[in-house]
Amino acid sequence: MVTHITEQVPRSIWYGWADPARATTLRPGALTYLRATLALESIEKIHEPVDMSAIRLPTSTLDPAALAELWEICGSQYVSIADHERILHAGGKSTPDLLRIRSGDALGAPDAVIFPADAEAVRRVLEVCVAHRIAVVPFGGGTSVVGGVHTIRTGFSAAITLDLRRLDKLVDLDPVARTATLQAGMRGPDIEAALQARGFTLGHLPQSHQEATLGGYVATRSAGQASTGYGRSDALVKSVALQTPTGPMMLGSAAPGSAAGPKLLDLVVGSEGTLGVITSASMKITPVPEHKSYGAWSFPSFAAGAAALRQLEQDGVRGDMPHVCRLSDSDETAATFKLGGTKTEALGKYLALRGQKTPALALFVWEGPRAEVTKRKRRSARILKAAAGVRLGPMPATAWEHGRFSGPYLRDELLTRGVYVETLETSATWSALDSTYAAVRGAILDALGEHGKPGYVQTHISHVYPDGASLYFTFLGALEPDGLAQNERIKAAASKAIVGAGATITHHHAVGIDHSPYMEHEIGALGIEVLASVKHTLDPTGIMNPGKLIPTRKKDNS
Amino acid sequence: MVTHITEQVPRSIWYGWADPARATTLRPGALTYLRATLALESIEKIHEPVDMSAIRLPTSTLDPAALAELWEICGSQYVSIADHERILHAGGKSTPDLLRIRSGDALGAPDAVIFPADAEAVRRVLEVCVAHRIAVVPFGGGTSVVGGVHTIRTGFSAAITLDLRRLDKLVDLDPVARTATLQAGMRGPDIEAALQARGFTLGHLPQSHQEATLGGYVATRSAGQASTGYGRSDALVKSVALQTPTGPMMLGSAAPGSAAGPKLLDLVVGSEGTLGVITSASMKITPVPEHKSYGAWSFPSFAAGAAALRQLEQDGVRGDMPHVCRLSDSDETAATFKLGGTKTEALGKYLALRGQKTPALALFVWEGPRAEVTKRKRRSARILKAAAGVRLGPMPATAWEHGRFSGPYLRDELLTRGVYVETLETSATWSALDSTYAAVRGAILDALGEHGKPGYVQTHISHVYPDGASLYFTFLGALEPDGLAQNERIKAAASKAIVGAGATITHHHAVGIDHSPYMEHEIGALGIEVLASVKHTLDPTGIMNPGKLIPTRKKDNS
Numbered sequence A, B: 001m002v003t004h005i006t007e008q009v010p011r012s013i014w015y016g017w018a019d020p021a022r023a024t025t026l027r028p029g030a031l032t033y034l035r036a037t038l039a040l041e042s043i044e045k046i047h048e049p050v051d052m053s054a055i056r057l058p059t060s061t062l063d064p065a066a067l068a069e070l071w072e073i074c075g076s077q078y079v080s081i082a083d084h085e086r087i088l089h090a091g092g093k094s095t096p097d098l099l100r101i102r103s104g105d106a107l108g109a110p111d112a113v114i115f116p117a118d119a120e121a122v123r124r125v126l127e128v129c130v131a132h133r134i135a136v137v138p139f140g141g142g143t144s145v146v147g148g149v150h151t152i153r154t155g156f157s158a159a160i161t162l163d164l165r166r167l168d169k170l171v172d173l174d175p176v177a178r179t180a181t182l183q184a185g186m187r188g189p190d191i192e193a194a195l196q197a198r199g200f201t202l203g204h205l206p207q208s209h210q211e212a213t214l215g216g217y218v219a220t221r222s223a224g225q226a227s228t229g230y231g232r233s234d235a236l237v238k239s240v241a242l243q244t245p246t247g248p249m250m251l252g253s254a255a256p257g258s259a260a261g262p263k264l265l266d267l268v269v270g271s272e273g274t275l276g277v278i279t280s281a282s283m284k285i286t287p288v289p290e291h292k293s294y295g296a297w298s299f300p301s302f303a304a305g306a307a308a309l310r311q312l313e314q315d316g317v318r319g320d321m322p323h324v325c326r327l328s329d330s331d332e333t334a335a336t337f338k339l340g341g342t343k344t345e346a347l348g349k350y351l352a353l354r355g356q357k358t359p360a361l362a363l364f365v366w367e368g369p370r371a372e373v374t375k376r377k378r379r380s381a382r383i384l385k386a387a388a389g390v391r392l393g394p395m396p397a398t399a400w401e402h403g404r405f406s407g408p409y410l411r412d413e414l415l416t417r418g419v420y421v422e423t424l425e426t427s428a429t430w431s432a433l434d435s436t437y438a439a440v441r442g443a444i445l446d447a448l449g450e451h452g453k454p455g456y457v458q459t460h461i462s463h464v465y466p467d468g469a470s471l472y473f474t475f476l477g478a479l480e481p482d483g484l485a486q487n488e489r490i491k492a493a494a495s496k497a498i499v500g501a502g503a504t505i506t507h508h509h510a511v512g513i514d515h516s517p518y519m520e521h522e523i524g525a526l527g528i529e530v531l532a533s534v535k536h537t538l539d540p541t542g543i544m545n546p547g548k549l550i551p552t553r554k555k556d557n558s
Helices: A028-040 A064-074 A081-090 A095-102 A119-133 A188-196 A212-219 A302-315 A329-337 A342-353 A371-386 A396-403 A408-417 A429-453 A483-500 A518-536 B028-038 B062-076 B084-089 B095-102 B119-131 B188-196 B214-220 B303-315 B330-339 B342-353 B370-386 B396-401 B407-417 B431-453 B483-500 B516-538
Strands: A112-116 A134-139 A158-163 A170-174 A179-183 A239-245 A247-252 A277-284 A290-298 A323-329 A358-368 A417-427 A455-462 A468-478 B113-114 B134-139 B157-163 B170-174 B179-183 B237-244 B248-250 B277-284 B291-301 B324-328 B359-370 B419-429 B456-461 B467-480
Touching: A028 A329, A028 A468, A064 A112, A064 A119, A064 A239, A081 A112, A095 A408, A095 A483, A095 B084, A095 B342, A119 A158, A134 A277, A134 B277, A158 B134, A158 B407, A179 A188, A212 A277, A247 A342, A247 B516, A277 B214, A290 A302, A290 A371, A302 A323, A302 A358, A302 A371, A302 A455, A323 A396, A329 A358, A342 A396, A358 A371, A358 A396, A358 B277, A396 B084, A408 B179, A417 A429, A417 A483, A417 B407, A429 A455, A429 A468, A429 A483, A468 A483, A468 B113, A483 A518, A518 B248, A518 B483, A518 B516, B028 B188, B028 B330, B028 B359, B028 B467, B062 B119, B084 B113, B095 B407, B095 B419, B095 B483, B113 B188, B119 B134, B119 B157, B119 B237, B119 B277, B134 B277, B170 B188, B179 B188, B214 B277, B214 B483, B291 B303, B291 B370, B291 B396, B303 B359, B303 B431, B303 B456, B324 B396, B330 B342, B330 B359, B330 B456, B342 B396, B342 B456, B359 B370, B396 B419, B407 B419, B419 B431, B419 B483, B431 B456, B431 B483, B467 B483
Parallel strands: A112 A158, A134 A158, B113 B157, B134 B157
Antiparallel strands: A170 A179, A179 A277, A239 A247, A239 A277, A290 A358, A323 A358, A323 A455, A417 A468, A455 A468, B170 B179, B179 B277, B237 B248, B237 B277, B291 B359, B324 B359, B324 B456, B419 B467, B456 B467
């Protein structure tokens, strides 16, 4: 049996990711490469975040009477109005979030951070918040990159953040039906530790896995790095317990299939805290695989690689798809080869000799019984070879796995070096994948370079479906003096291209504040009215995570 | 390539299923068996439906001004107020529906039947109906067995049925993404003919397939006989175009995966016409399989067979599950052996010699490339054998497939013979399957036998999931003088047992009028409020399929 219990890390520092001591620093070669690619003169210069004492925090507007009621419910040690705690909950982990907090702006911080013990405490906290018109932000790992955990006070007497870390128990595990009920505040590694002790895994490994929580997975409709095999969080969730300002709800059921009307569970999955607080969820679980096997292949182009993945998914033997299935475009591949050390550099040279001048690298991890995995790999190899693939051996895939959770650390270091870096993602059908890729990549490059400095974009597919695939863009440039404006410019250009291509505004980052202007593109004006009516039914005073998901109506803007 | 274009049959007669001339009549052996099992003295006696001229139809209350407007939109030949058409649309095809109509009761008939040409005509018809407060029943194949297509006039000036048969076109097929957009009124065989001409199949084959329509599949969250392989309709649907009284909606998208908030598509799937009229839907399609292979196995008991299916699903090689996967309990197996002719009778004797005194018969159809199917069958055989299965050869599975759509014909004949017969279904997790089976079966038997006559129940699993399976009950008894009361008594007892077992009130028959009292069990009182608020947003005057899905509030009943 594969023991793949993931590393348990401390909760994130206020200005970046997790525990920076665990980060691997950029090698000199990488710095040289970045300096050249982005025309950065001063990459050695260190841009430290401001001192914590210099952070601008809003004055707390929490009514002392409300505070006393919250103490009564949770115990005073679980109701924090300390600056440090408020700063730690001032936002998520998007690049603009980090730019803001590093510059000392914690104006999105809550007036208090509450740590309820259980669902009943959540229910009572919501009662207090309704009575005092206090906005409530549910908070899991705080890893949102779309403004999902900012507090917005407008129209409220105050705003609190409900940190669910104490809801951290495995409630129930049914080994026959292969389901487990988990409390919402369990973080990724805790979920895996609890399940793997019983021989099971959730298999949900987003890049944020080490910090993110079960409730966050479900509330944001997240996808993990192995979701091609295990399924997205929305495919794994069977039922959800929710506390709303109107009362508790239990949606979904144990029944494996039902035709009992619209699937209301799917209103809560992806609701991002706007309808209520998810306190636990029942999830499908899988026995820990006996064996993992790694593979890497190279294709003459990104389009050729995508066509190969499509064939593998559509025409391969059902069940042969690797659990992890990624394909980098030639830019990302070149960077991987360039920055991965001598061995990977040699790979690039080898491929050039094989006629692949702009190769696209695919990484695979198959999981399952050893004998079966071997057969799946062999059958898959036939398809990949016929699709002009060159087999490279497992090393690039094991190297990827080794660094799979390191992206956010790297960003912290890049920001410290004055490098702007951000990511965004979408998905498209196989028939629209190439055109979506070209349109979004082009828009990002144009927007990056608007002020004369060269930008850099690399892209990969990380989730494969029968009808299409995801597209994930990582882009870098010299950080401009107004980094927030820079980010907004690039994000707007990319979003316009996504909408124009008919793709989705988000494949797995969710909506939050940042994507809410594009919700009309996703569900139409009438769809937004439907969402608003559901919210009004469950949260008539509108205290639940205001400003997220449902776009605020603008009168003068079309 | 397997050519499995399904038979195109005429639309159903008013008092029963499709074209009775195509039915195979009950063999004398079956009559003898039924007479003995159900203590029926007079099974040879024929109970004909009343003459059409004797049918009681409500006087049409349709305002002539509204009628004129409907003529204007659809053309007078597509707005029928003829008795015959109204009778044909007076209800669905449940046993109580048939008992009512055969006795001459068509009081649920609409005031007019409208046949709109396209989505735009649907939109305009809804406008007229809002203006005149006319209730609207969307009508596909009219195969509902839960009262989904009855007209309910209370609170309205009149009620019309919107028959969508003219929306019968394949709009678009994307062979790369493997999706097709189909108009809602296409019936099952027409869908297959259109797709198979392009090399694809929807693979959706409920027992009602030959009459039912795409819109009905989506509106009722249906499952088909091969849904273990192809997936339920809710897993196949990518997007839906809907006309609501408030305006048109397009929900879902081409994007294969999205985290853009709650999945509103799942509010329309299963909405049973209560929110609007589905005019088209984009569905996942699959290439027509190269080969189909049949298998039958017998297990010492229903529980042993269920455990074997669970192992096949959970521990077998991913993708080895047969597309069709059914398991009969020992009652259904005994009846199959008894009534299937000499060959199947011999099977029963053979199994008794092998020590299986109360065998449970499993039927499988594997689909795919020939070589692959052979391997899948071989691997599956290892699991089934280890689980005490005895292989029987393909005959019982091919025989089942031959008669797969004949159930409704058989019921017509049984009713004519004075035999009460009905079906109901649920699903449960593997861990709760045995107890759910025992509780529901026991409740039906007790209720059947309440007046001293013996009843008969047979049960099968027809859909297998990683976490559980469906349960489908067929039950017979002597038809009592008040067949409607008899049916209500048995249905209520079974429903109580289902709710008590924590199972779902319907796995694939949907809700309609009959299951609406159990919706609170499924989604809670707050869930019903959510549904009502969504309905109010899209259908503020409540004209869309009133009385279905959402339970009518009772003041005196708890």
